Amino acid sequence: MSDSAVRAAFAFQANWARTLGAPFTERLIVAVAGVIDGSTAVGARVLGWPGEPVADALVLRLLGGLNALVRAGALPRLAAAYPPNPLPEHDFIAGRVAAALADPRLLPWLDSPPQTNEVGRSGVLMPGLMAIAAATGLPLRLFELGASAGLNLRLDHYGYDFNGLTVGPADAAVRLVPAWSGSPPPDVPVAVVARAGVDRAPVDLRRDADRLLAYVWPDQPDRVARLDAAIAAFLADPVPIVGADAADWVEDQVALLPGTATVVLHSIAFQYFPAASQARIAKHMEALGAAATVAAPLAWLRFEFETAADLPTLRLRLWPDGEDRLLARAHPHGASVAWLG
Ligand SMILES: C[S@@+](CC[C@H](N)C(=O)[O-])C[C@H]1O[C@@H](n2cnc3c(N)ncnc32)[C@H](O)[C@@H]1O
Numbered sequence: 001m002s003d004s005a006v007r008a009a010f011a012f013q014a015n016w017a018r019t020l021g022a023p024f025t026e027r028l029i030v031a032v033a034g035v036i037d038g039s040t041a042v043g044a045r046v047l048g049w050p051g052e053p054v055a056d057a058l059v060l061r062l063l064g065g066l067n068a069l070v071r072a073g074a075l076p077r078l079a080a081a082y083p084p085n086p087l088p089e090h091d092f093i094a095g096r097v098a099a100a101l102a103d104p105r106l107l108p109w110l111d112s113p114p115q116t117n118e119v120g121r122s123g124v125l126m127p128g129l130m131a132i133a134a135a136t137g138l139p140l141r142l143f144e145l146g147a148s149a150g151l152n153l154r155l156d157h158y159g160y161d162f163n164g165l166t167v168g169p170a171d172a173a174v175r176l177v178p179a180w181s182g183s184p185p186p187d188v189p190v191a192v193v194a195r196a197g198v199d200r201a202p203v204d205l206r207r208d209a210d211r212l213l214a215y216v217w218p219d220q221p222d223r224v225a226r227l228d229a230a231i232a233a234f235l236a237d238p239v240p241i242v243g244a245d246a247a248d249w250v251e252d253q254v255a256l257l258p259g260t261a262t263v264v265l266h267s268i269a270f271q272y273f274p275a276a277s278q279a280r281i282a283k284h285m286e287a288l289g290a291a292a293t294v295a296a297p298l299a300w301l302r303f304e305f306e307t308a309a310d311l312p313t314l315r316l317r318l319w320p321d322g323e324d325r326l327l328a329r330a331h332p333h334g335a336s337v338a339w340l341g
Pocket residue numbers: 116117118119121145146147148152198199200201202244245246247266267268269272273274277
């Protein structure tokens with residue numbers, strides 16, 4: 001891959017940061033792009049990247065590394081340019097980051113793609129569970145695919161305000177208030193009686209919490225605080241996440257149980273599964289759906305991108321009738337929800 005493709009990836013990512021309202025991150029990316037050269041091991045590796053820089057999230061790998069070292073107190077001179085300090089002038093941040101790029105501790109961060117677990121998506125999935133509870137009147141068993149660290153599997157422990165409809169424990173450590181449009185979700189209590197998750201590369205929060213936090217941009221303090229709170233709550237009451245391919249796990253684990261609604265759910269994950277796994281999951285769901293009854297229903301709740309250009313959708317397929325409903329369109333991090341259900 002050419003140096004110019006890498007430079008284009010910096011421009012692309014800076015543009016995204018601007019679009020997402022992250023001015024420090026935009027300025028940091030512009031500064032890195034201006035000073036990076038082949039004179040450091042990090043610069044040489046980045047500029048000589050053999051893969052697809054945008055698809056490989058190369059810039060985000062580097063930002064994650066810088067943020068991790070700043071958060072750990074290992075780059076105090078660069079930290080002086082980071083939030084909560086005021087937005088730095090270009091020359092100030094460029095000088096500081098040029099020195100930081102000589103740090104070999106950044107190299108391992110280039111080895112693997114960012115790992116994320118966006119708690120804000122619970123604010124999209126929870127109304128979906130409310131729709132399932134309303135339709136079935138049964139307690140739910142949750143099976144999450146591509147669960148990452150598993151933070152969204154504890155969604156019933158979070159507090160919500162859906163345009164004035166408050167849901168969840170009043171003293172919840174995590175509170176989500178998405179900007180809501182459309183009618184409210186069904187005001188029905190959700191009882192989760194079992195939960196389990198799978199991920200090809202699960203994040204073990206006992207070891208990797210700092211890594212997960214490093215990928216949240218430092219000028220998004222609300223997301224950082226929310227993730228921090230969700231991690232602490234998870235560590236006090238963990239959910240085991242199995243390391244496996246989602247299709248293997250679905251075939252092995254997901255079965256109907258009378259008296260409960262069996263719920264398979266996933267958010268911004270299905271697109272990453274191999275096509276063969278996607279097909280096997282769909283086949284297993286169809287087979288289970290054919291056996292589902294009113295006393296043992298099956299739900300498939302998906303918050304996924306349908307096209308790259310549009311907001312992701314929340315869809316629910318519910319058996320025994322097998323009807324598929326478009327419940328919502330929502331911001332990818334759950335910042336806003338347009339309820340259509
Ligand atoms: C973008 S992350 C989303 C994580 C989480 N669902 C969320 O909304 O925060 C996608 C996740 O899918 C997982 N994944 C990718 N391929 C997989 C597979 N074949 N089986 C299980 N998980 C997979 C990744 O490891 C990653 O954790």
